[in-house]
Amino acid sequence: MRLLNKIAVITGAGQGIGAAIAKAFIKEGAAVCIAELNAKTAEDVAWKLRADGGRAIAVQCDVADRASIDNAISRTISEFGRVDILVNNAGVNVFRDPLEMSDEDWRRCLAIDLEGAMHGSRAVLPGMIERGVGAIINIASTHSFSIIPGCFPYPVAKHALLGLTRSLGIEYASKGVRVNAIAPGYVDTPIAEAYFQTFPDPAAERKKAEDIHPPRRMCRPEEVAMTAVFLASDEAPFINASVITIDGGRSVIYHD
Template identity: 55%
Template sequence: MNTSAHDFATTGRPRLQGKHALITGAGSGIGSAIAELFAREGADLALLDLTAAPAKAVGDALMKTTGRRMVAVGADVSSATQVDTAIAEAIDALGGLDILINCAGINVFGDPLQTTEQDWRRCLDTNLAGAWHCIRAALPTMLAAGYGHVVNIASVHGHKIIPGAFPYPVAKHGLIGLTRSLGIEYAARGIRVNSISPGLIMTPAAERYFQSCPDPEAERLRQAELLPCKRIGKPEEVAYAALFLASDEARFVNATDLLIDGGRSQIYHD
């Protein structure tokens, strides 16, 4: 039986050997954890952040430890023009693009009637339109190859509503909808689009929140107690899910969102 080069993972070899991946929001947190794991699994990487400097720092460190090719680019994902330029540069440097991870995002939480037009636009332009800008820039290369995996980092806010978190859940609900729509739209042309919805993960943004509390350690313990597993998630735990979805092991997984929240969203009440 004949199979294509992309049909099956080869036992014993790195899971992303020979693949080219672009990761947005790669300078820290979940994005940098995904970059580290993907590099260990054999991928050459283009790392995108708001400016190239944090992405380059991550890439330089990974190149030393893994020997993989690293390209750092800077772009504000809310700007379609900046994204087009950055992704074209990354594809040219890598020689192709098989995987896109949309991890760039910002937290915008507040009261609906106190949310300014600027905050509304900033939230949706980065968290929703930003992912679309990146996908739109990457799709022609993937479609030409008849092969590509997109993983969008959504949120449990795209499933459950926390009062006082507006308009962030609006953007994340939209991102899950974008995932499903595009996954179906391009399925017959070799493209898969999935998303991951992390719960509370110990990222730099989460740490900044804890440090803003009157008693950071008490708040950290309070949040951990809300979770069935009684601990806060780690960026690498999201990265392993992204690795699965971006690999050929998940070749029949499409237009799907994977919750990674320690079971918290399945609880009816506290």
């Protein structure tokens, strides 16, 4: 019970990595708020967690809207009394040609992948500072430090998210608040599967993604989740303004 009696808000937790983090947090003794844009998937996840004996609520939340994330935090405090942990997991893939990309695509990517984390952090920081303790975990990406052609402007937002992680971590370290990031590579989620299905041979495309990783497989959502448990727990009191990469070693390969 590494998170016993801790209260967590997890954005984008209606599926994939976010849902896995919520499940792992419940298993480790936390209560969670599933803050998710899709109200149905949010409630589905929360219902399953409650059915297994966990404490969970679902709140519809658009992280690009500061008032919306403020509402999710307020609902959590009303239900559970405070917020000890924030996981800024909500994100969106926006892959466009830089010169053909619309202004709306640019704004959407930055609003969700970067500003959403800032909105959430601003909502929880006052309470964390007042209590002298708190953990914020930003789900970044290997796009945060590497570039894959054809993925603009997603890496721009994810690079900036690491800057936000480091800046906030240093800014509030003396107040007892730790801010860290996790940078996964390919993760076997419904979003990844939907991407593979856009190809004529989805199985071949999946195998291609698996084979570029040294372990010859993709990361599992629960592997990201358990790293989040560690960073959120009292076992990581001196880890701050840092990023943990979860990609099986792929990012250290110079070329294939």
